[in-house]
Amino acid sequence: MPIAAIAADFHRRFGHEPLLVRAPGRINLIGEHTDYNDGLVLPAAINKEIFFAVGLNGSDTVRLVSFDKADAYDVAVADVAPSKHLWANYLLGVVAQFQKHGVAVPGFDCVFGGNVPMGAGMSSSAAIECGLAFALNELLHTGFDRMTLAKMGQQAEHTYAGVMSGLMDQFASLHGRAGHVVRLDCRSFDYEYFPFAADQYHLVLCNSGVKHSLASSEYNKRRQECTQGVAVLQKTHPEIKSLRDATLAQVEAAHDAMGDVVYRRCRYVVQENQRVQEACDALKANDMAAVGQAMFGSHAGLRDDYQVSCPELDALVEMARPLPGVLGARMMGGGFGGCTINLVAVAEVDAFVAAMEKAFELRYHDKLETYHTVIVGGVSELRDATVAA
Incomplete structure (x- = not known):
C-alpha cells in the first residue's frame, strides 16, 4: 500500500501536514519462545510494513484512524485507557507509556495502515506500537533511544493488549538492518548483526491459513510452565534466574521433580538457545545448510516439546522438506497457526x-x-x- 494513500487520507480528514513513518514487521530465523525466557533470538525486519501519518493537532484529543478497517477512535489525552476498539489499544498503550515516562502527551492525529498480514506471525502489533512510538518521539523531541522505544512498545502490549510478549518483535521492528539478521540477547539486551546471504538464499513464508491469537491462553500458559520449571531448578541451583541460566544436564536431572510437561517445555528452550548460537556460527561461515538444519530442529522442538504447532504447520514443513533448494523450514511466531519460514535457494524459489x-x-x-x-x-x-511498499 502506498504511503501516499495514508497521507492523502490524513490531509482529507485533518487538513494539516503529518510526519510520515514506516514500521516493518519481522521474521524470526530461529529462536522461538526464547525471548521471555531471557534467551537468544535471531530476527530481521522485512518489507511487510505499517505506514503512519501522525501530526500534533493543538488540542487535548487523540484522534486515531485505522485506514484498513475504515474505523476511527477519539479520546481525550487525560482519559487514555484500554478501549473496546481492540485495534486502538496498541496505539493507546504507547500513549500511556509516554505518559508513564513523564511526557505530557498533547493531542495528535494518526492515520495508519499497511500490508503486514494480521495473524500470520509477522508481528503487525509490534509494527503498530513501534511506528507510533517513533513518531511521537520525533514530534515531541523526547529523545528516547530505540531500545527504550522497543521496551515501551512491549509494555504497551502487556498492559493494553494483555499479551505478555517478549521484546523480540518490537526490537526487530526498530533495530532491523537491510541484508542482516540480528541476534538479540534478551537477558543483557546486547545485540549483534549477521549478514544473510540474500544473493544466494531467500526466506519465503507460507501461510497455514489458521488464524492464531497471541492473546490465547496457551501463550501465557507456556510462560507459566517455564516459570514453574525455573522454580524447580532453583531448589537445587539457586543461582538460576531464568531458563537462560540452565544447562540441559540440569533440566534432565530435574525431570521427575518438574513432571513431564514442564520438563519438555524447559528442554525445548535450552536446546533452542543452543540452536540460535549454532545458526549464528553457521551464518558467519556462510554454511547455510547448517542454518537450515537448525531450523528443522527448531520446528521439531516446537511441535513435540513446546507443543505450539498445529497440523497445518507440520504439513507445510513436511511438504517443503524434500523440495529442491530447500535448506530448512519451521513454524514461525507464537504458534497455533500463522506461517512457516522456509530457507530456499534463489534459483528454486519460483518452483518451490x-x-x-x-x-x-x-x-x-x-x-x-x-x-x-x-x-x-x-x-x-x-x-x-x-x-x-
Whole structure:
C-alpha cells in the first residue's frame, strides 16, 4: 500500500501536514519462545510494513484512524485507557507509556495502515506500537533511544493488549538492518548483526491459513510452565534466574521433580538457545545448510516439546522438506497457526512456491498464500509520500 494513500487520507480528514513513518514487521530465523525466557533470538525486519501519518493537532484529543478497517477512535489525552476498539489499544498503550515516562502527551492525529498480514506471525502489533512510538518521539523531541522505544512498545502490549510478549518483535521492528539478521540477547539486551546471504538464499513464508491469537491462553500458559520449571531448578541451583541460566544436564536431572510437561517445555528452550548460537556460527561461515538444519530442529522442538504447532504447520514443513533448494523450514511466531519460514535457494524459489501451492491445494482444497520477503531496515521517517511498499 502506498504511503501516499495514508497521507492523502490524513490531509482529507485533518487538513494539516503529518510526519510520515514506516514500521516493518519481522521474521524470526530461529529462536522461538526464547525471548521471555531471557534467551537468544535471531530476527530481521522485512518489507511487510505499517505506514503512519501522525501530526500534533493543538488540542487535548487523540484522534486515531485505522485506514484498513475504515474505523476511527477519539479520546481525550487525560482519559487514555484500554478501549473496546481492540485495534486502538496498541496505539493507546504507547500513549500511556509516554505518559508513564513523564511526557505530557498533547493531542495528535494518526492515520495508519499497511500490508503486514494480521495473524500470520509477522508481528503487525509490534509494527503498530513501534511506528507510533517513533513518531511521537520525533514530534515531541523526547529523545528516547530505540531500545527504550522497543521496551515501551512491549509494555504497551502487556498492559493494553494483555499479551505478555517478549521484546523480540518490537526490537526487530526498530533495530532491523537491510541484508542482516540480528541476534538479540534478551537477558543483557546486547545485540549483534549477521549478514544473510540474500544473493544466494531467500526466506519465503507460507501461510497455514489458521488464524492464531497471541492473546490465547496457551501463550501465557507456556510462560507459566517455564516459570514453574525455573522454580524447580532453583531448589537445587539457586543461582538460576531464568531458563537462560540452565544447562540441559540440569533440566534432565530435574525431570521427575518438574513432571513431564514442564520438563519438555524447559528442554525445548535450552536446546533452542543452543540452536540460535549454532545458526549464528553457521551464518558467519556462510554454511547455510547448517542454518537450515537448525531450523528443522527448531520446528521439531516446537511441535513435540513446546507443543505450539498445529497440523497445518507440520504439513507445510513436511511438504517443503524434500523440495529442491530447500535448506530448512519451521513454524514461525507464537504458534497455533500463522506461517512457516522456509530457507530456499534463489534459483528454486519460483518452483518451490508452485510446488507448495499444488501440494497445499491437494491436501486442503484451498489456495496457499506465500510471502517472498526482503530484509529491510528498521522503523524510519519517510520523506516522500509517493514512496510505496
